[in-house]
Amino acid sequence: MHAVSDAAVYTGRAAVRAGVLVTGTEVLTGIISDRNGPWLSEQLRDLGVDVAMIEVVGDRPADLLTALRHMAAEGVAVIVTSGGLGPTADDLTAEVVGEYSGREMVLDEALEERIFEILKPLIPRWANADPAAVRAANRKQAVIPEGATVLEPKGTAPGLVVPPLEGAVGPTVVVLPGPPRELMPMWRDAVLTDAFQSAIVGATVYRREILRLYGIPEAAISATLRAADEAGIRLAELEITTCLRRGELEISTRFEPAAAADYDALLTFIDKHHGAHLFSRDGSTIDEQVAALLLADQTIALAESCTGGLLAARLTERAGSSAYVLGGAVVYSNAAKSEMVGVEPELIAAHGAVSVEVARALADGARSRFGASVGVGITGIAGPGGGTPEKPVGLVCFSVSYAPAGTAAAERVLTRSTQLPGDRAAVRDRATTVAMHLIERLLQGDSD
Amino acid sequence: MHAVSDAAVYTGRAAVRAGVLVTGTEVLTGIISDRNGPWLSEQLRDLGVDVAMIEVVGDRPADLLTALRHMAAEGVAVIVTSGGLGPTADDLTAEVVGEYSGREMVLDEALEERIFEILKPLIPRWANADPAAVRAANRKQAVIPEGATVLEPKGTAPGLVVPPLEGAVGPTVVVLPGPPRELMPMWRDAVLTDAFQSAIVGATVYRREILRLYGIPEAAISATLRAADEAGIRLAELEITTCLRRGELEISTRFEPAAAADYDALLTFIDKHHGAHLFSRDGSTIDEQVAALLLADQTIALAESCTGGLLAARLTERAGSSAYVLGGAVVYSNAAKSEMVGVEPELIAAHGAVSVEVARALADGARSRFGASVGVGITGIAGPGGGTPEKPVGLVCFSVSYAPAGTAAAERVLTRSTQLPGDRAAVRDRATTVAMHLIERLLQGDSD
Numbered sequence: 001m002h003a004v005s006d007a008a009v010y011t012g013r014a015a016v017r018a019g020v021l022v023t024g025t026e027v028l029t030g031i032i033s034d035r036n037g038p039w040l041s042e043q044l045r046d047l048g049v050d051v052a053m054i055e056v057v058g059d060r061p062a063d064l065l066t067a068l069r070h071m072a073a074e075g076v077a078v079i080v081t082s083g084g085l086g087p088t089a090d091d092l093t094a095e096v097v098g099e100y101s102g103r104e105m106v107l108d109e110a111l112e113e114r115i116f117e118i119l120k121p122l123i124p125r126w127a128n129a130d131p132a133a134v135r136a137a138n139r140k141q142a143v144i145p146e147g148a149t150v151l152e153p154k155g156t157a158p159g160l161v162v163p164p165l166e167g168a169v170g171p172t173v174v175v176l177p178g179p180p181r182e183l184m185p186m187w188r189d190a191v192l193t194d195a196f197q198s199a200i201v202g203a204t205v206y207r208r209e210i211l212r213l214y215g216i217p218e219a220a221i222s223a224t225l226r227a228a229d230e231a232g233i234r235l236a237e238l239e240i241t242t243c244l245r246r247g248e249l250e251i252s253t254r255f256e257p258a259a260a261a262d263y264d265a266l267l268t269f270i271d272k273h274h275g276a277h278l279f280s281r282d283g284s285t286i287d288e289q290v291a292a293l294l295l296a297d298q299t300i301a302l303a304e305s306c307t308g309g310l311l312a313a314r315l316t317e318r319a320g321s322s323a324y325v326l327g328g329a330v331v332y333s334n335a336a337k338s339e340m341v342g343v344e345p346e347l348i349a350a351h352g353a354v355s356v357e358v359a360r361a362l363a364d365g366a367r368s369r370f371g372a373s374v375g376v377g378i379t380g381i382a383g384p385g386g387g388t389p390e391k392p393v394g395l396v397c398f399s400v401s402y403a404p405a406g407t408a409a410a411e412r413v414l415t416r417s418t419q420l421p422g423d424r425a426a427v428r429d430r431a432t433t434v435a436m437h438l439i440e441r442l443l444q445g446d447s448d
Numbered sequence: 449m450h451a452v453s454d455a456a457v458y459t460g461r462a463a464v465r466a467g468v469l470v471t472g473t474e475v476l477t478g479i480i481s482d483r484n485g486p487w488l489s490e491q492l493r494d495l496g497v498d499v500a501m502i503e504v505v506g507d508r509p510a511d512l513l514t515a516l517r518h519m520a521a522e523g524v525a526v527i528v529t530s531g532g533l534g535p536t537a538d539d540l541t542a543e544v545v546g547e548y549s550g551r552e553m554v555l556d557e558a559l560e561e562r563i564f565e566i567l568k569p570l571i572p573r574w575a576n577a578d579p580a581a582v583r584a585a586n587r588k589q590a591v592i593p594e595g596a597t598v599l600e601p602k603g604t605a606p607g608l609v610v611p612p613l614e615g616a617v618g619p620t621v622v623v624l625p626g627p628p629r630e631l632m633p634m635w636r637d638a639v640l641t642d643a644f645q646s647a648i649v650g651a652t653v654y655r656r657e658i659l660r661l662y663g664i665p666e667a668a669i670s671a672t673l674r675a676a677d678e679a680g681i682r683l684a685e686l687e688i689t690t691c692l693r694r695g696e697l698e699i700s701t702r703f704e705p706a707a708a709a710d711y712d713a714l715l716t717f718i719d720k721h722h723g724a725h726l727f728s729r730d731g732s733t734i735d736e737q738v739a740a741l742l743l744a745d746q747t748i749a750l751a752e753s754c755t756g757g758l759l760a761a762r763l764t765e766r767a768g769s770s771a772y773v774l775g776g777a778v779v780y781s782n783a784a785k786s787e788m789v790g791v792e793p794e795l796i797a798a799h800g801a802v803s804v805e806v807a808r809a810l811a812d813g814a815r816s817r818f819g820a821s822v823g824v825g826i827t828g829i830a831g832p833g834g835g836t837p838e839k840p841v842g843l844v845c846f847s848v849s850y851a852p853a854g855t856a857a858a859e860r861v862l863t864r865s866t867q868l869p870g871d872r873a874a875v876r877d878r879a880t881t882v883a884m885h886l887i888e889r890l891l892q893g894d895s896d
Contacts (some may be wrong), residue, residue, distance in 0.1 A: 028499055030486030031700070037504065038478030050477055052511060056485065056502040063500060070518045074511075114570075169596050222536070243474050252479060300776070308764030309757030312778040316756030319832050319872055327784035329777050330750070331759040336775035336818055340788065370784055384767050423629060424767055 006180070017052045018035035018044050018078040018201040019071035019171075023093055024178060025058040027083070028389040034104045036082040036176075036183055043187060044080070048203035052076055059084060064096045068416065072171050078199050079171045080187075083178035085157035087137040094160060097173050098145035101162050111150055111158060112142035118156050123202050139309035151189045154182040161195040172199035191206070204256055209263060210283035211251040213274055214437050218244055220274070221251065230271045247433040248286070279440070286436045293443040294374070299405060301370030303341045303362035305353065306380040306396060311432045326370040329363070341365030352391065354379050356415050364410060372441065373405045376435055380420075382427045394420045396431045400442045412447035414438050464651040465500045466492050466526040467619070471541055472626060473506040475531070479601075484530040484631055485543060491635060492528070493702065493785040496651035500524055505761045507532060512544045520618050520740040526647050531626035533605035535585040542608060544620050546593035549610050553591050557607060559598055560590035566604050599637045609643040620647035620678035634794045652704060657711060658661075658731035659699040659727050661722055666692055668722070669699065685710045695881045696734070727888070734884045735766065741891040742772040742822070747853060748887070749818030750776035751789045751810035753801065754828040759880045777811070789813030802827050802839050804863050807847035812858060821853045822890065824883055828868075831876045842868045844879045848890045860895035862886050 020040045027034045037054040044051050052270040054075055057063040064084075071079050084093030115138050121378045141157055144150065151159030157177040164170040174190045176183045190196050213221070221242055229235050238257035241252045251270070255263050269280055280284065294300055302312050312328040315321055329340040334353055337343040351357040362377025380396025387393035397417045401410035416438065420430045470490045474481045485502040492499050505511040510741055512532075519527050528628030546553045563586050592598065599607030605625040612618040622638045622859025624631045633869055638644055661669070669690055685707035689700045698888050699718070703711055719726055727734065742748055750760050760776040763769055777788040782801055785791040791809040799805040810825025835841035845865045850859035864886065868878045 025654075026689065026691070027486075028489060028502060029689070030488075030490040031689055033483070033486055035481075038475075038481055041476060042478040045477060052505070053515065054476060054504040057500070066522060067501065074514060090486075149536060241477075241479065243479060245480070250479075304757075307761075308769075308773070309752075309760030309776060309778065312757030313755075313761050313876075316778070316780070317873070317876075320692055322780050322834075325756070325778075325780050327778045327780050327788065328757060329788065330757065330764070330773075330775045331762070332770050332773050332775050339817065340775065340777065369787065370781075373739070386770075425765065426629070428761075428765075 016049045016078070016200050017074070017076045018049045018080065019052055019074065019076045020044075020054040021064070021067050021071065021079055021081045022054065022056045023059060023064060023081060023083040024056075028058045030057050034205045035180055036178065039180070039184070040080050040082070040187065043191075044078070045206070046208075047191070047200060048205040049078060049200055050321070059090045059092065061092050061096050064093065064101055068097070068100045068173070074287075076171050077352060078174065080174045081178065082176050082183055085141065085159070085175065087141055087156070091140075093175055094141075094144060096160055097160070097175055101145055101170075101173065102165050102168070102233040103145035103147055103162065106146045107139065108144055108150065110140050111144070114140055115141055115153065115156060115158065118153060136246060137281050140255070141442065149174075149195050151186045153177075154185050155179060157182065159186045159190065160192045161190055162197065163195045166362060172196060182191075190224075206254045206264075207260065208252065208254045209256055209267075209281070211270065211278060212249070212251075212280035212285070213249040213251070213277040213285070214245070214286070214433075215280050216249060216274055217276040218242060221249060221270075224270060224273050227273075228266055231269065233265045233269060234259070234262045235266070238266060238428060240266075247430045257294070267429050274339060275439045279368055279437070286440060287314070290315075290436055290440050290443070291318050291321065291324075293440065295320075298374055299324050299326050299370075299372040299374065299441065300374040301326045301366040301372035302364035302376045303337070304330050304378045305337070305362070305427050306382040307431050307435075308332065308382075310428050311376065311378065311435050314432050314436070326372045329366060329369070332370060337362065341369050354381055354391050354397060356397045356399065356417050359399040359417075360401070360413065360415050363401040363413070365408075367401055367403065368408060373402060374439065375401045375410075376439060378431060378435055380427070382424045383433075394422070396420055396434070396440055398431075398435055400435070400438045402442050412442060412445070414442050414446060414448055449737075464497045464526070465522070466497045466528065466650050466812055467500055467513050467522065467524045468492075469512070469519065469527055469529045470502065470504045471507060471529060471531040472504075472513060476506045482530075483628055484887055485627065487628070487632070488528050488530070491639075492526070494543045494654070494656060495639065495648060496653045497526060497648055507538045507540065509540050509544050512541065516545070516548045516621070523879045524619050526622065526644070528622045528624065530624050530631055533589065533607070533623070535589055535604070535627045535637050539588075541623055542589075542592055545608070545610055545623055546596075549618075549621065550613050550616070551593035551595055551610065555587065556590050556592055556598065559592070560587055563589055563601060563604055564600060564608070565740060569680055571732045574769065597641045597643050599624070599634045599641075601625075602633050603627060605630065606639065607634045609638055609641045611643045611647065620644060648652075654702045655708065655711075656700065656702045656729070658701075659715070659718065659726060660728035660731070660733070661697040661699070661725040662695070662734070662881075664725040665699060665724060666690060669697060672718060672721050675721075676714055679717065681713045681717060682707070682710045683714070686714060688714075695878045714768070726843055727885070734860075734881070734888060735762065738763075738884055738888050738891070739766050739769065739772075741888065744766075746822055746891065747772050747774050747818075747820040748816040748822040749774045749820035750824045750826075750838040751814035752776060752778050753780060753785070753810070754830040755826050755876050755879050755883075756780065756830075758876050759824065759826065760881050762880050762884070772822045774822050777814060777817070787809065789817050800839065802829055802845060804845045804847065804865050806846040806863075808849070808861065808863050811847040811849040811861070815849055815851065815858075816856060821850060822887065823849045823858075824887060826879060826883055828875070828879060830872045830879075830882060832872060840867070842870070842875050844868055844875065844882070846879075846883055846886055848883070848886045850890050860890060860893070862890050862894060862896055885892065 149161040160175040359377040363375040367375025383393035401416040597609040608623040687702040779785040807825040811823040815823025831841035847863040
């Protein structure tokens with residue numbers, strides 16, 4: 001489903017590499033999913049630091065220590081850890097990092113006082129909490145490797161930047177708490193420290209650009225990239241990743257500022273070959289584009305059968321969407337199709353509920369019932385049941401129609417029938433993407 | 449938000465450990481998020497295999513090889529890899545695993561033929577695709593380490609189970625493709641192979657039981673677990689993890705079969721203290737419970753404002769839901785509330801669109817317009833805009849009503865107003881959970 005294209009050319013390792021070490025038994029065991037690793041990875045890349053690995057380990061000191069040594073052996077300049085900074089006995093990251101770096105653990109009394117000031121107002125909220133016990137537990141959080149730079153807590157746990165010992169070779173370790181809302185601002189503080197800046201000296205700052213295409217197979221892009229190479233565009237200067245996502249193709253390119261002309265040449269080449277499919281040159285998503293078009297004085301209404309409200313949910317995901325989404329009808333039964341948006345029972349009898357004719361009637365019916373300028377109709381077979389040889393699972397019919405609000409007859413219509421791959425969830429999700437692209441084309445002036 | 453409870457007691461390392469190795473530059477760089485690592489971790493735990501680490505690396509052979517060696521050095525019996533099995537040159541996992549295990553790469557001609565049979569019907573859909581070129585690219589996928597067990601493709605990529613060489617000591621490597629809908633069934637095939645079963649000999653098979661509670665804070669469960677401990681229930685025999693998820697509290701307990709009596713005692717204790725909140729004793733989800741209740745001769749229709757179709761999408765996510773979901777209306781505008789489900793404009797004027805009165809009218813209106821036995825109305829302020837001091841962001845009003853289909857007056861009604869925490873996406877998602885629990889209680893016979 002996802003693939004890095006043939007044309008992805010790594011221009012050799014970046015001068016500065018990093019490892020991300022996520023700790024926590026609840027992450028390792030799959031109870032909660034980690035968001036910190038990918039986030040830190042993106043942040044590091046934007047600083048020109050290449051992430052070599054993300055490793056998740058449980059709350060066992062031996063596993064933590066082994067992971068630190070493994071990353072150091074790979075030559076990383078920076079290790080960023082997340083988690084394990086709480087007051088309880090199993091929160092051991094600071095101590096293990098101290099051991100790893102060969103630094104003695106010392107109590108920072110001023111830090112202890114600052115943490116206590118944070119905790120004090122919280123104590124009355126804890127039933128049975130003994131202030132002295134709380135203070136003792138949190139003294140632990142003020143015991144840090146000697147010589148480390150402290151990152152002030154955003155919750156109650158301080159972070160650390162721990163450089164290698166004077167004269168020693170090895171990575172600088174940035175120690176951050178697990179909760180993302182603490183980790184994110186503390187990461188920004190960490191980046192500003194002298195210790196961190198010294199560690200990443202020599203990192204190249206890259207540019208990243210994203211293109212999005214729709215309605216084109218990945219193989220066609222691979223062929224185009226090969227052709228671009230043959231045409232003399234220096235792809236070796238560009239790190240290109242292609243990825244299929246929700247039925248769209250994303251081309252992400254990372255390059256040094258000096259290679260900007262190569263990137264521009266590639267963009268022109270792709271535009272020449274696939275201009276009709278290249279819907280985003282600036283990384284904007286189809287959701288953003290449709291929202292912007294609708295905000296320009298349009299309103300929209302939907303009648304969904306097989307997507308069961310997913311397209312309405314997708315359109316209303318955006319803050320402010322109430323300005324242009326008037327509403328929708330989820331019309332699973334034939335009776336609901338007629339009753340809610342006025343599809344003639346005879347039309348359903350003649351063509352079947354899953355047909356372009358009914359999709360068209362759903363679009364017009366939604367538009368007129370809600371008084372919107374844009375109407376969308378979707379009807380199909382999401383599966384796993386309900387398929388026939390003529391109308392197999394995955395067949396979805398779409399129609400989008402436009403007329404100034406209050407006008408009965410459509411001025412412009414796009415109607416399509418598509419066979420979508422995958423299981424029920426994939427068919428439903430993919431159908432919303434097809435609909436978003438039809439809406440965009442309709443709003444750009446296209447018509448059948 | 450998530451926490452392993454105080455009572456979580458790890459009973460020491462299992463005899464058999466595993467590592468999970470996720471490959472893919474697009475995962476490492478945060479472009480897409482990994483779901484395979486946590487899923488495989490849970491699957492392994494259910495087999496009594498303890499996951500020591502999850503590591504994510506990019507598509508670089510050297511990094512892959514290093515990660516395999518690092519895990520082997522940690523003494524794992526099994527390594528499961530995901531990704532890097534596609535037809536393109538940068539998909540290298542099979543080859544690297546071959547090198548790691550010291551096995552020669554050989555072409556499996558029968559496998560090549562089977563892959564070609566899968567590809568053949570797809571070729572006409574690729575513009576400009578030369579069948580011979582496709583065939584050559586996919587021959588690569590049939591080149592496998594000698595002596596490996598092949599896992600038949602669910603997409604186009606075969607998986608592998610690669611044991612250590614005869615007489616050698618080391619982990620067995622299970623090689624799976626990246627797309628979850630291929631990985632999941634192929635994992636089940638892998639578990640059944642002799643090579644895999646030999647690798648995990650000695651693993652203790654644990655039981656896992658899941659309880660679900662609704663409407664109770666996590667702190668209350670922590671206190672109950674402490675009380676259970678004091679009451680003599682041997683929690684040390686049980687590995688208990690509590691987790692807040694989508695507004696529900698999940699208690700997952702893993703234990704050796706010999707500790708079944710301790711688990712039963714704990715269940716009885718929790719039931720005694722929180723019976724009214726314990727909605728699932730067998731791990732079943734609220735979605736499953738509502739679906740089962742609706743299947744027993746009920747039909748449902750919805751009128752959603754702030755959730756914008758999310759509840760309809762959630763209910764229709766399940767295969768076969770068309771048997772009981774008649775439909776829904778997404779009624780963002782006041783005009784749509786009146787036009788689509790007959791809410792009196794005077795009622796909106798008197799109480800405001802976000803009010804229990806309007807929620808009640810939406811529920812009754814949905815029920816009667818669609819001719820369903822159950823009606824649901826949701827209206828609220830998802831934010832970030834639209835809040836007032838009296839009706840802040842996060843305020844959501846719900847009503848569910850029941851009457852035999854075709855009856856106008858409701859026989860039973862539950863109406864609630866709740867202040868939900870979090871951002872727009874969290875409020876919308878949480879609101880669907882509140883609605884699901886109200887539907888369940890209504891179908892169980894509750895009424896205001």
